[in-house]
Amino acid sequence: xxxxxxxxxxxxxxxxxxxxxxxxxxxxxxxxxxxxxxxxxxxxxxxxxxxxxxxxxxxxxxxxxxxxxxxxxxxxxxxxxxxxxxxxxxxxxxxxxxxxxxxxxxxxxxxxxxxxxxxxxxxxxxxxxxxxxxxxxxxxxxxxxxxxxxxxxxxxxxxxxxxxxxxxxxxxxxxxxxxxxxxxxxxxxxxxxxxxxxxxxxxxxxxxxxxxxxxxxxxxxxxxxxxxxxxxxxxxxxxxxxxxxxxxxxxxxxxxxxxxxxxxxxxxxxxxxxxxxxxxxxxxxxxxxxxxxxxxxxxxxxxxxxxxxxxxxxxxxxxxxxxxxxxxxxxxxxxx
Ligand code: KG4
Ligand code: ZN
Numbered sequence: 001x002x003x004x005x006x007x008x009x010x011x012x013x014x015x016x017x018x019x020x021x022x023x024x025x026x027x028x029x030x031x032x033x034x035x036x037x038x039x040x041x042x043x044x045x046x047x048x049x050x051x052x053x054x055x056x057x058x059x060x061x062x063x064x065x066x067x068x069x070x071x072x073x074x075x076x077x078x079x080x081x082x083x084x085x086x087x088x089x090x091x092x093x094x095x096x097x098x099x100x101x102x103x104x105x106x107x108x109x110x111x112x113x114x115x116x117x118x119x120x121x122x123x124x125x126x127x128x129x130x131x132x133x134x135x136x137x138x139x140x141x142x143x144x145x146x147x148x149x150x151x152x153x154x155x156x157x158x159x160x161x162x163x164x165x166x167x168x169x170x171x172x173x174x175x176x177x178x179x180x181x182x183x184x185x186x187x188x189x190x191x192x193x194x195x196x197x198x199x200x201x202x203x204x205x206x207x208x209x210x211x212x213x214x215x216x217x218x219x220x221x222x223x224x225x226x227x228x229x230x231x232x233x234x235x236x237x238x239x240x241x242x243x244x245x246x247x248x249x250x251x252x253x254x255x256x257x258x259x260x261x262x263x264x265x266x267x268x269x270x271x272x273x274x275x276x277x278x279x280x281x282x283x284x285x286x287x288x289x290x291x292x293x294x295x296x297x298x299x300x301x302x303x304x305x306x307x308x309x310x311x312x313x314x315x316x317x318x319x320x321x322x323x324x325x326x327x328x329x330x331x332x333x334x335x336x
Contacts, residue, residue: 003022003023004023005028005075005077006021006312007019007079008310008312009079009080009082009094009310010082010094010117010310011054011082011093011094011097012084012086012087012090012114013045013086013140014034014035014038014045014305015033015304016035017305017306017307017310018031018062018064019065019306019307019311020066020069020311021124024316025127029064029065029068029069030308031065031307032301032307033057033060035050036181042180043179045087047088047089050090051087051089051092054090054094062101073101076105078107078110078314078318079102079109079110079314080112080310080314080315081095081097081098081109081112081314081328082095082112082114082117083113083330083334084333085113085114085141085331086332088331088332092330095329099326108318109326109328110323110324114305114310115137115336116336117312118272118303118309119146119271120312121312122296122298122302123312124298125296125302126296126298129269131150132147133148133267133269134148134256134263134267135270135271136284137271138166138252138271138272138280139164139272140166140167142160143160143164143165143214144156144157145157147265151316151320152320156336157210157262158211159211160212161212162213162214162215164214165212165248165252168214168248169182169186169274172241173185175221176221176237176240176241178237178241183273183274183276183277186244189242190238190279191242191278192242193237193238193242195242197236197242198239200220200224202251203216204251210258210259212255217247224240245277245279246279249280249283252280260291265293266293267293268284268288268294268295268296270297273303273304274303276300276303
């Protein structure tokens with residue numbers, strides 16, 4: 001009915017996802033085919049297997065996304081696709097699919113930075129949200145505090161010097177035997193634990209720095225487990241999960257508030273898989289509430305990888321910069 005229809009394609013890690021949006025912010029469908037069951041027995045994502053499953057699933061996911069939205073390919077006005085960063089063999093499947101559809105159906109194409117996609121998830125949930133705002137991006141591969149100055153522009157204020165927050169969750173989950181994917185499991189286990197049971201050191205780096213370092217915390221957790229086992233004591237997984245999580249989130253929230261202070265931000269957007277974490281959401285709500293900062297936290301399904309966030313980012317990128325051409329490439333690393 002004349003609405004601008006965007007197709008968003010996401011294959012950068014272990015979810016094959018395609019979504020359809022109308023007028024940029026209205027989600028008509030968001031099909032997410034997760035490969036979690038496939039990778040669980042390996043304890044993490046196996047890149048080659050991920051690529052193969054994307055290839056097997058993507059046409060079916062596309063059909064489902066179009067039919068659930070009640071549109072056909074002929075109705076689509078724009079195709080947006082994650083072209084990095086991510087597992088290169090996985091990103092390639094999405095990009096090749098997007099190019100083939102673009103060429104065959106004569107639909108403009110734009111490449112979307114996956115991290116920019118995460119930030120754009122909030123546009124779907126909050127119709128009134130517009131840049132500028134401060135954003136905390138926390139995923140399996142990235143941890144960044146950024147100032148989003150326009151729909152297609154942002155300044156990185158800080159980032160991790162080693163492990164990403166999600167990566168730390170996943171590694172700790174693995175060593176305590178909670179399995180993959182670790183974040184949601186630690187989140188759940190921590191609810192029954194005491195965050196003050198074990199005192200882990202908080203790493204703040206230089207005074208005023210908005211950078212992070214989480215690899216030392218991971219080592220502290222490992223050392224703690226080894227010490228307990230050597231002493232013949234059983235590790236309390238709930239207490240350990242709660243204490244580890246609290247140590248990491250204390251730093252994350254403190255630095256985000258410091259960034260808000262430094263930039264005089266009065267709005268904060270959370271993005272990425274770890275933004276689904278219940279304790280982080282609670283802590284940010286308290287910290288922002290105390291400072292009068294308006295907090296935008298998309299629901300968990302919009303935090304983890306999905307096609308709708310890519311469609312949202314694509315819509316604005318296309319409006320501001322126009323289409324990419326068929327030489328669009330896939331990248332394992334792509335700066336924000
Ligand atoms: O954004 P995402 O789906 O994929 C990447 O771009 O990396 O993020 C996945 C990461 C994983 O590390 C996963 O363990 C973490 O997000 N995660 C969580 C939760 N849900 C997902 N971490 C903590 N608590 C959660 N509830
Ligand atoms: Zn992601």
